[in-house]
Amino acid sequence: MNIAHLPHLSSPSASLPEARAAEAFRILDHVTVVDLTSSIAGPYATMLLSDFGARVIKVERPAGDDSRQWGPPFLDGESLWYLSVNRNKKSVALDYGTPAGRAVLEGLLDKADVVVTNLLGKTQAKLGLDASTLRESRPRLIHVSLTGFGLDGPNAALPCYDLIAEGYSGVMDLTGPPDAEPQKVGAPAADMLAGADAALAVLAALHKRAATGQGCALDISLTQSMIRFMSPRIVPYLGSGELPRRTGGKDSVIAIYQTFETADLPLTLGLGNDGIWKRFWEAVGDPAGAEGAHVATNADRRIHRDEIVARISAVLRTRPRAEWLELFARAKVPAGPIYRLDEVVEDPHFRARSAFYRIPREGEDLPQVALGIHMDGEAAGCFSPPPRLGEHNEEVLRTLLGYDDQAIDALRASGAI
Structure with a gap:
């Protein structure tokens, strides 16, 4: 991190070191990810992949990722929740419900190694974005479905957010004092865990593809990621029949x-x-x-x-x-x-470990929490700030798909971009 010059601003991010543009983690720079997700879990998954060097094309509906509106607080006109999980990506605002927009999406998918969606299974199938449809002509494609309950089972068609997944997992029943109401974890735990699971599964699938030449379909759910998080509580119950209760963090298998x-x-x-x-x-x-x-x-x-x-x-x-x-x-x-x-954020140990940094963008400093993984003594660098909605429309269309001015103007005229 370059900490030689820190601006004197009013926000806490003013004291953070500026992002280090580094090549240390360009391990996945041969991998292209098309991210069709919104909110937290999916964008977090693809941000993790981008931190390891993957090229992530964030395809957003014209209204943008839902999390762009989650505030206040806002910074530079954008939700800080959105800014927390979307660095190192290129945003394409695309109405792929139109024929012209769908043609663009198909072109991006032809270039992709990985596609990630958080649409429900039936919606994926209706839009032709399910694994069997997309992989029929793209056998090397790794398709990631990241939903609340997975692609099968009685609850597969139900919508889900982090709060709902935490309730299903049992974590809320065990969080808080014994005489208090059940409490959710103080961060979107199910979103973050499922996002990490999706990124981990993609790495495993890329390893498999390197050996076999074949992609695969990955099915990740918020509820089961959160349930796995509860394994040290669930397994003792299953093996003993003893049902743990809320204790306000004052009980554990470890004493004290x-x-x-x-x-x-x-x-x-x-x-x-x-x-x-x-x-x-x-x-x-x-x-x-x-x-x-x-x-x-x-x-x-x-x-x-x-x-x-x-x-x-x-x-x-x-x-x-x-x-x-x-x-x-x-x-x-x-x-x-x-x-x-x-x-x-002020703790000197975490500062020394480069746990937090800021990304300059158009006169504003966007705070970030680092990947937290060090490799060969290096912390991950940052390649670009979280993108504005549709910021990279022309860049992606020109460099990745070879569109010229006339083709881009036609897309604008059709309302696809």
């Missing part, structure tokens, strides 16, 4: 693994094995606290959890959080703060 109050601010504490258990009590100056048959193993400590929590609570309330965290860091005891978002 929860939040605690200190003299000023709360912290998190995870005593995940016997060695850490002993180091904790040594760190707080009470080695004898780790001794006794009733606390010898994790199973023992679970039985006596309430008593142990009371003891630890009394100890931790005697000092401020910063002192405890410094002490626990030296003792190699897993602990941490409970950050607000402003504290997350």
Whole structure:
């Protein structure tokens, strides 16, 4: 990251380093992705692929991706939700319901290695965008369907958003204090997990195609991605019949693994094995606290959890959080703060890891959260800012499909672009 010059602006992004235009992750620069999705899950999937170098053509209806309207807050006239999942793409605004628009789409699909859609299965089939139709003449094409419930099953025709998927998964029932209403996760977890699953599946499909020469049809659903996220809760229930309940993060198979109050601010504490258990009590100056048959193993400590929590609570309330965290860091005891978002983005560790950056665009700085994966010591670079609606119509038509001025003017006259 180039941090030599940072502008003095009022938004928090003013302190971020400018995006580094890098070639480090051009691993997929031979891959072309046609992205027909909107909202979060699909665009996040294709952004992940773009971070590894894929060329992503974002084909939007004339009204644009739904998430462009999700605000406030807006920046430079666009939703910050949209800006969070659409970097490194080229936008083509196209009415592919018209014959001329459909011809453009077919041309793009002929150039594509991957197509991603979040239309329901029946709608895909109605529009001729389902896997069997598109792959009939394009056997190397990797078709990704990213829907709420998948392409089959009783709920396949139902619409779905992140909130709905979280409700189906059980995560909301286990999130929050025991006397509170069920709570969704504080970010679009199902969208992000399903998007990551789609990107992972595409990488596997590209590997398969390299060996066989054949593409495939991938079926990803928000609900099942979220359910898989719940595996460490679901599998213990299936194997034991014990139904976990909401506890406000104060219960776990690990004893002790929860939040605690200190003299000023709360912290998190995870005593995940016997060695850490002993180091904790040594760190707080009470080695004898780790001794006794009733606390010898994790199973023992679970039985006596309430008593142990009371003891630890009394100890931790005697000092401020910063002192405890410094002490626990030296003792190699897993602990941490409970950050607000402003504290997350200001943390020097994440700044050092290039976790956040800004992309200049037409006089504005667009904040971004980095891929977070380092390869050979390098963080992923950024190739371009999130596109305006239809920003790359002419560029894509000319360079990818070979359209000339007359053909482009005809498309405009027809209303296709």
